[in-house]
Amino acid sequence: MQAASHIWSDGELIPWDDATVHFLSHGLQYGTGVFEGIRVYGTPDGPAVFRLAEHMERLVGSAAAYGFAKSWSAEELTDGCLQLLRRTELESAYIRPMIFYAEGNIGLFPTDNVLRSMIAAFQMGPYLGHGSDKGIRAMVSSWRRISHNSLIPTAKGSGGYLNSMLAKQEALRSGYDEAILLNEHGSLSEGSGMNLFVVAGGNVHTPPVSAGILEGITRNSVMELLAGDGVATQETDLARGSLYTVDEIFLTGTAIEVAPVVEIDGRVVGDGKPGPVTRRVQDLYGDALVGKLDEFRHWLTYV
Numbered sequence: 001m002q003a004a005s006h007i008w009s010d011g012e013l014i015p016w017d018d019a020t021v022h023f024l025s026h027g028l029q030y031g032t033g034v035f036e037g038i039r040v041y042g043t044p045d046g047p048a049v050f051r052l053a054e055h056m057e058r059l060v061g062s063a064a065a066y067g068f069a070k071s072w073s074a075e076e077l078t079d080g081c082l083q084l085l086r087r088t089e090l091e092s093a094y095i096r097p098m099i100f101y102a103e104g105n106i107g108l109f110p111t112d113n114v115l116r117s118m119i120a121a122f123q124m125g126p127y128l129g130h131g132s133d134k135g136i137r138a139m140v141s142s143w144r145r146i147s148h149n150s151l152i153p154t155a156k157g158s159g160g161y162l163n164s165m166l167a168k169q170e171a172l173r174s175g176y177d178e179a180i181l182l183n184e185h186g187s188l189s190e191g192s193g194m195n196l197f198v199v200a201g202g203n204v205h206t207p208p209v210s211a212g213i214l215e216g217i218t219r220n221s222v223m224e225l226l227a228g229d230g231v232a233t234q235e236t237d238l239a240r241g242s243l244y245t246v247d248e249i250f251l252t253g254t255a256i257e258v259a260p261v262v263e264i265d266g267r268v269v270g271d272g273k274p275g276p277v278t279r280r281v282q283d284l285y286g287d288a289l290v291g292k293l294d295e296f297r298h299w300l301t302y303v
């Protein structure tokens with residue numbers, strides 16, 4: 001990770017190296033934090049944040065879902081993020097905002113603990129190297145995605161990411177690039193930190209919220225971009241076996257963007273190359289990010 005000059009910490013811009021927490025921070029001990037991942041892209045009109053308001057609204061929504069005390073509003077965090085980007089002068093970046101319980105009690109009801117908010121921004125290249133162009137190799141994980149019965153899959157809670165880590169660890173140790181997780185009922189859910197799409201007979205499908213997914217902002221963007229092309233994405237409960245018969249598979253997320261999956265569980269997907277729908281989505285998404293599509297320019301917040 002490449003350090004930037006400053007970090008936003010509860011309303012102040014502090015030097016990167018001063019952003020520290022106590023060992024007994026509640027969030028560190030129990031994962032009682034919620035966070036976001038956002039990207040800023042260099043565009044011909046200067047750096048622009050992709051769907052900033054939606055990310056900050058999801059952050060505040062995740063905090064409310066887990067019953068956190070109220071802290072900063074989505075508008076205040078949006079403002080803080082822009083202040084940070086102006087100060088750090090990053091042309092393109094990954095932004096990591098977080099709200100977490102810090103010092104105070106060690107018990108599991110952290111009412112007296114300090115609730116802290118931070119926003120960091122730093123340079124980051126492609127999440128999977130150049131795999132996003134060529135396509136990646138994925139496996140269905142032996143781990144099941146966190147369920148609606150034990151956590152809140154639609155909220156981006158820190159503790160839940162131990163589940164993502166297990167799936168990613170297993171995939172990499174087995175020689176794959178990514179993991180696809182089933183939910184507790186055995187239906188397809190999503191990747192370790194990305195949503196899943198499949199294309200079959202010209203129809204585009206993605207698992208529904210009830211499958212235990214995080215409702216990705218990239219997922220929503222892709223659905224809107226495809227709708228603009230006259231293609232309606234169907235939210236469908238999908239079985240594992242369908243991965244072996246579909247024409248195309250792709251994963252979407254802020255970090256990974258749009259990544260074709262060209263091999264799944266040792267089987268070639270389609271003809272082993274990114275398919276036409278996947279490539280079209282990559283092109284549309286790539287254009288939307290840099291403001292080339294007028295109807296989607298409202299997704300960009302220029303720094």
Ligand code: PMP
Nearest residue numbers: 193194195214216217218253254
């Ligand atoms: N699922 C999970 C578990 C994730 O962590 C992410 C990344 N935030 C996604 C899906 C994709 O969401 P987004 O497109 O909003 O980045």
